[in-house]
Amino acid sequence: xxxxxxxxxxxxxxxxxxxxxxxxxxxxxxxxxxxxxxxxxxxxxxxxxxxxxxxxxxxxxxxxxxxxxxxxxxxxxxxxxxxxxxxxxxxxxxxxxxxxxxxxxxxxxxxxxxxxxxxxxxxxxxxxxxxxxxxxxxxxxxxxxxxxxxxxxxxxxxxxxxxxxxxxxxxxxxxxxxxxxxxxxxxxxxxxxxxxxxxxxxxxxxxxxxxxxxxxxxxxxxxxxxxxxxxxxxxxxxxxxxxxxxxxx
Amino acid sequence: xxxxxxxxxxxxxxxxxxxxxxxxxxxxxxxxxxxxxxxxxxxxxxxxxxxxxxxxxxxxxxxxxxxxxxxxxxxxxxxxxxxxxxxxxxxxx
Numbered sequence: 518x519x520x521x522x523x524x525x526x527x528x529x530x531x532x533x534x535x536x537x538x539x540x541x542x543x544x545x546x547x548x549x550x551x552x553x554x555x556x557x558x559x560x561x562x563x564x565x566x567x568x569x570x571x572x573x574x575x576x577x578x579x580x581x582x583x584x585x586x587x588x589x590x591x592x593x594x595x596x597x598x599x600x601x602x603x604x605x606x607x608x609x610x611x612x613x614x615x616x617x618x619x620x621x622x623x624x625x626x627x628x629x630x631x632x633x634x635x636x637x638x639x640x641x642x643x644x645x646x647x648x649x650x651x652x653x654x655x656x657x658x659x660x661x662x663x664x665x666x667x668x669x670x671x672x673x674x675x676x677x678x679x680x681x682x683x684x685x686x687x688x689x690x691x692x693x694x695x696x697x698x699x700x701x702x703x704x705x706x707x708x709x710x711x712x713x714x715x716x717x718x719x720x721x722x723x724x725x726x727x728x729x730x731x732x733x734x735x736x737x738x739x740x741x742x743x744x745x746x747x748x749x750x751x752x753x754x755x756x757x758x759x760x761x762x763x764x765x766x
Numbered sequence: 767x768x769x770x771x772x773x774x775x776x777x778x779x780x781x782x783x784x785x786x787x788x789x790x791x792x793x794x795x796x797x798x799x800x801x802x803x804x805x806x807x808x809x810x811x812x813x814x815x816x817x818x819x820x821x822x823x824x825x826x827x828x829x830x831x832x833x834x835x836x837x838x839x840x841x842x843x844x845x846x847x848x849x850x851x852x853x854x855x856x857x858x859x
């Protein structure tokens with residue numbers, strides 16, 4: 518197994534874990550009205566994502582020329598990685614509040630409570646929709662990351678396995694700790710995944726455009742080191758004294 | 767049927783634009799710039815290896831610096847209103 522395969526698996530695992538934590542918060546909140554409807558909503562979204570993966574995945578890998586695929590995939594990874602980096606820097610430097618799963622849980626439960634009571638304790642449309650939408654939105658990012666990284670390296674199975682492992686881990690832990698999802702160090706994971714997505718993005722755009730990287734594939738490690746160093750410097754700079762930090766809410 | 771189809775089409779386009787651009791259109795432009803520069807510099811051996819990461823990193827630094835300024839301005843405005851100062855700048859101004 519090459520270093521690039523490990524990097525691919527870790528990146529997909531980290532990205533999937535972050536997205537799954539966010540989705541699980543909404544599912545647990547929706548369960549406060551009807552557990553059955555929340556689970557059905559989540560499963561319906563997973564089914565739609567599975568169909569999208571089967572339909573898009575095969576055509577992407579078999580019918581799109583590899584160089585074009587690499588450029589498009591690299592651009593997609595950059596469009597996701599750059600905003601993740603920005604947000605992680607601003608959060609780490611105190612200019613944006615950290616992602617608070619407890620607050621999101623409480624807000625979602627409040628919003629659901631203001632709606633009409635479920636007609637039956639076993640069926641709840643609002644809870645179904647909250648779980649469905651949460652899993653569909655967060656899952657679509659996972660699908661893009663799995664196929665982007667997997668297809669360009671012909672390792673869709675490895676990427677899918679890493680995503681599956683992250684989903685199993687998050688949902689297993691979530692089933693036990695339920696509402697203690699806020700203890701997951703989400704911003705640190707997001708920062709690491711942002712660095713990896715940005716590095717892979719620049720690397721694959723270059724590969725697709727026939728750029729000759731010094732050192733070949735090993736240049737990916739240079740990119741990872743460079744973006745990590747820039748992140749550390751940027752966070753330190755953004756934390757510079759004199760900047761008012763975000764007020765507690 | 768056509769009105770429903772149009773509504774679905776609009777929603778789909780909106781979802782794709784939101785997914786790609788989101789609330790940081792500047793970073794989407796940075797990603798496009800990296801693609802354009804990769805093709806422009808593909809034959810210049812070392813230049814692309816230096817320019818592409820610098821453009822990507824520079825784009826995020828600029829965007830984060832702008833984000834910090836916006837957050838700082840909003841915080842100052844909130845503090846000003848809390849103290850009841852008539853000269854306090856408004857958030858987003």
